[in-house]
Amino acid sequence: MIEISLDFKNVDQALGRLAGFSRSKRPLMRSIAGIMADAVEENFAQEGRPKWLGLAPATRKRRGDGKILQDKGRLAASIVSRADGESAAVGTNVRYAAIHQFGGEITRAAHSGWVRLRTDARGNLIRQGTKGRAARLAVFAKDSHKRVRTVRYTSSEGKTKIPARPFLALTQVDADNIERTVSEYLANLLG
Structure with missing residues (x-):
């Protein structure tokens, strides 16, 4: 009689660590949120990646050499990151953030x-x-x-066109950093 015996001890340990992964994703999500927050900060520092459309001549004249979306710094300072066991997010609660992120037209009533x-x-x-x-x-x-x-x-009533200046955006480099972080996390988890 021929007998084949398989040792699943290493596989069982790896599966046990994977089962633990479903309970302990919070550190990974915190790392991802940090990468995203850094990306947004870099967007403000470089005035977009790719570069945002410049200021209108009247705005440039009024503000001088100020950075785009940073007249008073409120929007950049409002960026917060959040992470839990299931997700990572970066955002802001500033009311006018969406018009700058997506662009559009503002109508000011008379x-x-x-x-x-x-x-x-x-x-x-x-x-x-x-x-x-x-x-x-x-x-x-x-x-x-x-x-x-x-x-x-x-x-009188006025309309102002605001170009999209996506500050909540990731570049390919940022996405690669997130992918590398996830890969390293899984490699450490599986030992």
Whole structure:
């Protein structure tokens, strides 16, 4: 009689580790979330990968050499990552994030209101400067200013096109980093 005997001890151990994998994916998901968060941070630093469409001339003139999507830094600072045993995610709760991510058109409704403008002792409006556009612009008054003139303004409806500037995006290098992280995790798990 011929007898064949197989030793499944190593296979059983590997299967046991794989069974443990279903319970312990949280460290892997945290690593993936970290890679994604780094990718988003790099998108802001490089102003897109590939490069985002530049600022409109009027915006560039008003802001100077500021970075795209980083006028005040609120959007970049709002990026958070989250990971649990089943998923990894990166996102933001900033209300205007979607229009920058996907692009689109913003319609501003016509509106009116009141503004307080500073005046001198004779009641004349104080101007922002003496030449050019500044000579036509009045200075807004704070609540603490005593000499003011309250003026009603009306603004017509306006539309602004916002180009897509996907900041929540991964490059092929980022995807390769995630794939390598998963492969290393599984290799360590299987021993």
